[in-house]
Amino acid sequence: MSAPQGWEAIRAEVLRRIDSRVWAPGALIPTEEDLAAEFGCARATVNRALRELALAGVLERRRKAGTRVATHPVRKATLDIPVTRLEVVGRGQVYSFRLLAQTKAVPPLAVASRLGLAPGATLLHLRTLHFADAKPFLYEDRWLNPAVLPEGLPPDLAEMSINEWLVKTVAYTYGDISFSAANASPDEAAYLDVAPGAALFITERTTWAGEAPITLVRLAYGPGYRLHTQV
Amino acid sequence: MSAPQGWEAIRAEVLRRIDSRVWAPGALIPTEEDLAAEFGCARATVNRALRELALAGVLERRRKAGTRVATHPVRKATLDIPVTRLEVVGRGQVYSFRLLAQTKAVPPLAVASRLGLAPGATLLHLRTLHFADAKPFLYEDRWLNPAVLPEGLPPDLAEMSINEWLVKTVAYTYGDISFSAANASPDEAAYLDVAPGAALFITERTTWAGEAPITLVRLAYGPGYRLHTQV
DNA sequence: TGGGCTAATATGTCTGCACATAATAACCGC
DNA sequence: GCGGTTATTATGTGCAGACATATTAGCCCA
Incomplete structure (x- = not known):
């Protein structure tokens, strides 16, 4: 019931657009600057959200080339190695x-x-x-x-x-x-x-x-x- | 051969201090502010480094309580789930x-x-x-x-x-x-x-x-x- | 036409500042 | 003492601006 705020909200919204095919796999998404303007926040905030998604394997990012939705969603699972x-x-x-x-x-x-x-x-x-x-x-x-x-x-x-x-x-x-x-x-x-x-x-x-x-x-x-x- | 710079350098230095027992498991490490002063950088940079280490399970962080070296190094492995x-x-x-x-x-x-x-x-x-x-x-x-x-x-x-x-x-x-x-x-x-x-x-x-x-x-x-x- | 240099551009990161939040420590009245 | 309220503190996150860096696209010249 808790609507996320800040960078998590942006991450959620980006994920939603990917899930709902607004941004198809392989497609280029807007630049950080554009998204920051759209969401009314600083670029650093968008950067944080997109970076997390790239880390999770949902997005692929390259300088100058831009950010695109991962074609083969190689999801990354993290598992704890306990004693x-x-x-x-x-x-x-x-x-x-x-x-x-x-x-x-x-x-x-x-x-x-x-x-x-x-x-x-x-x-x-x-x-x-x-x-x-x-x-x-x-x-x-x-x-x-x-x-x-x-x-x-x-x-x-x-x-x-x-x-x-x-x-x-x-x-x-x-x-x-x-x-x-x-x-x-x-x-x-x-x-x-x-x-x-x-x-x-x-x-x-x-x-x-x-x-x-x-x-x-x-x-x-x-x-x-x-x-x-x-x- | 490449000495890391920026937040990665700080992450490396913190890791080194943990590995070399300068900061023992369970011990409290200096605050972000103190570390920022020591390394001569902004607190955000220290924050980035410490956040990564906490994500990796090396550190445990809690507001007000501070940051301590994880007692039981539950290392987190990430594995790819490919098609x-x-x-x-x-x-x-x-x-x-x-x-x-x-x-x-x-x-x-x-x-x-x-x-x-x-x-x-x-x-x-x-x-x-x-x-x-x-x-x-x-x-x-x-x-x-x-x-x-x-x-x-x-x-x-x-x-x-x-x-x-x-x-x-x-x-x-x-x-x-x-x-x-x-x-x-x-x-x-x-x-x-x-x-x-x-x-x-x-x-x-x-x-x-x-x-x-x-x-x-x-x-x-x-x-x-x-x-x-x-x- | 082709190769190499150059400029443009998106991301990566840093700074310095601010406020929010959680959790502890201090305090106070009983 | 004791319980509950309040102040303090370290981290979490935000902003705006700046520079660094990788990479592409375009340009120029042979």
């Missing part, structure tokens, strides 16, 4: 986790190359099982570059999982995430307490701090897990 | 598709309620198979509200898939996406030419135009599909 503990707690469940193994090992070639490391370098290999209400929720397989840990691993891993401790301690500048699906291996099935071959939702994350690789982690979520977002 | 055809073509493969079935039917209760429709309303039910280089790539199961189609379905469905025609014709204002994993049903396995029970990557999308539901679609991607993004 596992908060994800569980946010569902109103009790979070806990168990460190299954912690070793130093030479990673498989695929892992080393994904991290841009020389083959043969040793990494920390951690495997953790996360629980929601004492039920297995997530199986985590992590390779960690010890070089980025100034003082080794934290003393107590009671409250916080490795991941949570990592994000608070080692700031990353660049990350890379992919989502996919995979059938549960016998091991994974046993850990997550599902039938072997069950479809798992897989998240793989690689993070760097500048040039130095930090970690590569594979998260296998049990059945029923959904990643959710809005556009 | 299937472009997704395939973008991989350098040849795109094609086949409409398997097109019927009018009363949807299951779950579908009707997700769309906010009265049970018993009839919808269009479309099932489509999409190919990449003549190999099955994606199985699409779509329920479509005929009320939003002013002139029925398009005449030729040769070039463009239903989805692509939809996004160009019926603009949506609100959407809802979820990703999950599921084992292939016998039908899906047959269509996608995989073993029954294979892990499929599932995307479910619901879209509305204002209050009116447009479509609910379930996309089942064959093995090997990855959704990819960066932070």
